């Protein structure tokens with residue numbers, strides 16, 4: 001039974017041109033309807049859960065549910081199965097005064113951590129990214145969260161149109177100066193169906209080249225490492241003791257329960273995803289049906305491959321003894337030629353653990369594809 005819970009709020013106030021998430025701009029009525037459905041889903045599935053140790057509100061933009069909506073969900077989970085006192089409770093938010101205005105209320109509810117989609121501290125680039133905050137506002141929001149005693153994670157993006165290495169260095173310096181406990185660094189990728197993809201296809205969007213983007217990523221690892229941030233996952237760095245406990249559940253391929261439109265769950269070897277569209281989700285929940293758009297039972301070999309691919313995202317790597325105990329010696333033995341082939345190309349090291357090399361880190365997507373290939 002999972003003790004990690006993810007709650008998905010699929011609404012946003014803005015539509016960022018690079019983002020391919022299912023995120024809807026909806027009237028308050030629709031957001032409240034989704035919250036009601038969430039509460040009904042929690043009531044019908046609370047027996048599936050152990051007392052919660054990590055709770056994560058993601059989206060979309062979870063703060064669109066308002067402090068009252070988030071309070072209702074937290075209260076429902078606190079009533080049963082319960083939230084253990086030292087649990088990590090994260091809410092994703094935008095670094096705007098509007099979101100910062102409810103940080104105090106969120107903290108009173110037991111929220112311990114905010115994850116902020118800053119992306120850039122360069123004012124010139126923010127409109128291009130579709131963001132509705134300024135660099136100064138973002139810095140003030142981070143400062144406010146830290147002063148309240150919340151843990152702060154911030155997302156930064158490199159490879160943004162028009163971004164220079166000087167911009168990126170300045171963003172990293174600003175981030176380090178603000179001293180959040182956790183920083184995620186993402187390279188911009190062109191996702192299918194996004195405005196950026198359409199602009200790029202029409203020759204109206206120029207992106208920094210792959211080499212330039214890789215240089216920016218390397219520069220981030222260097223800068224942040226020198227400032228005391230431990231690079232513990234492909235895209236994530238943290239000060240000592242500030243790693244994301246909830247996200248480690250995914251990277252370690254452990255069980256979690258997801259609630260809300262589009263939320264995924266992984267329980268007892270089964271994985272399912274709720275209906276994506278909030279209206280379809282709310283209707284299915286109201287009618288008493290299980291709101292599923294996808295249900296699969298993972299064969300053990302597939303589950304093992306996923307455990308290896310996800311675990312390699314952690315710089316500490318995957319404990320192969322634990323993989324052998326979880327999936328059996330024969331299954332792991334069948335994977336060893338794949339790992340040895342990757343090791344021969346200096347993409348991973350294989351001893352008691354399998355772990356990415358520095359070269360493998362830069363080529364993680366290809367490494368994962370080889371491990372997941374049947």
Ligand code: SF4
Pocket residue numbers: 011012013014015016019020021023059060061117
């Ligand atoms: S990046 Fe975040 S705020 Fe922007 S559209 Fe996607 S989910 Fe919404």
